[in-house]
Amino acid sequence: MVTPGETTPDGDDGELTVDQLARRAGVTVRNVRAYAARGLLPPPRMVGRTGYYGRQHVARLLLVREMLAEGYTLAMIERTLTSAPATGSSATLALHRALLAPWLPPEPEEITGAELAARAAVPESPAVVDSLVELGLVERIGDSRIRVLDPALLTAGIQVLALGVPIEALIDAQARVTEHVREIARTYVQMFVETRWQAWVDAGAPREQIEEIRATVARLQPVAAQALLAAFRTEMAGTVQAAVETALSRLAEE
CATH class of the missing domain: 1.10.1660 (Multidrug-efflux Transporter Regulator; Chain: A; Domain 2)
Known part of the structure; x- marks a missing residue:
């Protein structure tokens, strides 16, 4: 466990207080507490009455800020992050968001x-x-x-x-x-x-291909919907024709 004030192996600062976390993510302490109350942040590590936050909290806050800027509501962000790994890095959360967000109702x-x-x-x-x-x-x-x-x-x-x-x-x-x-x-x-x-x-x-993966997923939704609609129209036409012919044949017999 990294102690407060230490540095993690990848060069990021160690654990942060809520004030330090807010400054790092560019949000207010009030927002941090509000997001935590909605379950958008995993619980901090408690030492007495002080909570300490790590890189995963920074990553989540940055993602929340980004999605809010793009017009997502907190409810949609909550649904996006519900199944995200609690200890996910910025890259992991970005990929999770890319894979899930386009499919949200x-x-x-x-x-x-x-x-x-x-x-x-x-x-x-x-x-x-x-x-x-x-x-x-x-x-x-x-x-x-x-x-x-x-x-x-x-x-x-x-x-x-x-x-x-x-x-x-x-x-x-x-x-x-x-x-x-x-x-x-x-x-x-x-x-x-x-x-x-x-x-x-x-x-x-490879991280350099993450954006390509995101783009592929984003294109998959409209392509799949188009293919499904085209197949449905074809099958619907044939089914309707058969049903109409059957109904008319029965009507003629009466």
Whole structure:
């Protein structure tokens, strides 16, 4: 363990007090405490009543500051850092952010069950909310309030309801669609891991290629979405045609 005032092997200063940490990262002490309260920083090493911070805390604070400057909210930053290694270096956290941030859904929305029902033009039903919770689409955060994890998906669902589809049928269909989409996501991620990522690891994970890895991940999202949409349109056209032909044949027989 590096003691306060010592120097680490790579030349960085040793452990820092909260005031020194704030100065190093270019933020206020108040911000440091606020970020720590949200879980954005791992706990410091305590000596009596004094906390000492290390390079991993500096790295996290610099990443938080950078993401805030780019327009990310604290909630999105929190989701990005939740699965990040607590002792990650600046390079590790930057790579973690690059791999995860492009795939994060929009900012969650908090509403009441009554507001959700009104927006969907359906009667308020705790059972429906339970089904949405089970699907992982919403979270309960109180007796009457819920957190919509992906507002864009909620908007799409409401548009389907407006077509006259019963909400129970929509929830059942979404559960099946989610399973298929999860498998598609695994396919694309595994493809990336087994090819581009593995090649980088086999080369010794050179730091000079981190930006290239980040760029690859950033391009993967729109390319994968385009490919998925194109395949869906083709399959949808064929499925609709078959269904229409079957329906018309039955109508002609009646």
